[in-house]
Amino acid sequence: MKRFIKKVLITERSLIPLWLLRKIGRILxxxxxxxxxxxxxxxxxDFTRYLQRYDELQRLNTDRRWMLYQLLRLIEGIAGDTAECGVYKGASSHLILCANRTAAYPRTHFAFDSYAGLSQPDAIDGQHWSSGDLSVSLDQVRSNLARLGKVELMQGWIPQRFPEVAQRSFAFIHVDVDLYQPTLDSIEFFYPRMPPGAVFVCDDYGCSTCPGATAAIDGYLADKPEKMLALPDGGGFFIRGTNTAAAAPLV
Ligand SMILES: C[S@@+](CC[C@H](N)C(=O)[O-])C[C@H]1O[C@@H](n2cnc3c(N)ncnc32)[C@H](O)[C@@H]1O
Structure with missing residues (x-):
């Protein structure tokens, strides 16, 4: 222990608070x-400024924000529009719109949300969420996303407004509605409209607060060649046309 402390003191003073936090964390x-x-x-x-703009710098979602920002780089060569199901204040749509601004293909971003919060959870969704949670004013979202590019705010309960984009194809879809039914409605609608190479991200995948969302995605993909890759900080994604093995059993 003494040798470790000496080493830390000499090489990385900034690690001392972390070491202390870990000690306390082990107890708490x-x-x-x-x-x-x-x-x-x-x-x-730039990314820090983006997080500050949504008051998220000290919050718990920053890893997933960064991952979304990076995953958007995968669709450089893929034609098609982008969509988000579950927009809230627009923080993730903001990242999608920034990516669209520099894309080789012209893209419209479709932002689907009730803008009145969550719909009624089902039994499969557990106890964490209630209907009406996370409601936000449409004007606030409009103002957050103004001047970022071509965006259509599609207000309504999912999947009511999906038919309006049925003739389009999508290079990137971000689903973040927390619940089973709208997650299932979203993947059922968008999967057949994704060309090979298109990316589908579900922010809620693998989070124990959103068991319904994970079940909806796994159930839909059960007979498909693509499976969800679960990310270390929650969320997951698949790339259309990329076969995905089941995770290997660990021995
Ligand atoms: C977790 S928030 C989305 C967060 C957002 N993607 C972000 O990164 O900041 C979930 C959103 O899903 C919306 N939502 C939930 N169920 C819905 C449904 N059935 N139809 C439409 N919107 C729904 C809520 O209104 C809420 O804005």
Whole structure:
């Protein structure tokens, strides 16, 4: 222990608070896993400003925001529009619109939300959510996304307004509605409209607060060649046309 402390003092003074936090964390929240703090993206000034704009810098979703930002790079060569199901204040649509601005293909972004919060959860959704949670004013979203590019705010309960985009194809879909039924409605509608290489992300996948969303995605993909890749900080994605093996059993 003494050697470790000496090494830390000499090489990385900034790790001392982390070491202390881990000690305290082991007592207060033993199953919580800390991570290293030497991450380049934490120093990305543009991304920090983006998080601050949505008051998210000190919140718990920053890893998933960064992952979405990076996953958007995969559709460089894929024609088609983009869509989000579950928009809230527009933070993730903001990232999608930024990617669309520099895309080789002209894209319209379709932002589907009730803008009146969640619909009624089913039994499969557990106890975490209630209808009306996460409601937001449409004007606030409009103002957050103004000047970022071509966006259509599609207000209504999913899937009511999907038929309006039935003739389009989609290069990127972000689903973040927390619940089983609208997640299932979203993947059922968008999967057949994704060309090979298109990316589908579900923010709620693998989060124990959203068991219905995980079940909807896994159920739909059960007979498809693509499976969800579960990301370490929650959320998951698949690439249309890329066969995905089941995770190997660990021995
Ligand atoms: C977690 S928030 C979305 C967060 C957003 N993607 C972000 O990154 O900031 C979930 C959103 O799903 C919407 N929503 C939930 N169920 C819905 C449904 N059945 N139809 C339409 N919108 C729904 C809610 O209104 C809410 O804005």
């Amino acid at each position: 929240l033993p199953r919580y896993r800390f991570k290293w703090i030497q991450l380049d993206w934490w120093d990305n000034q």
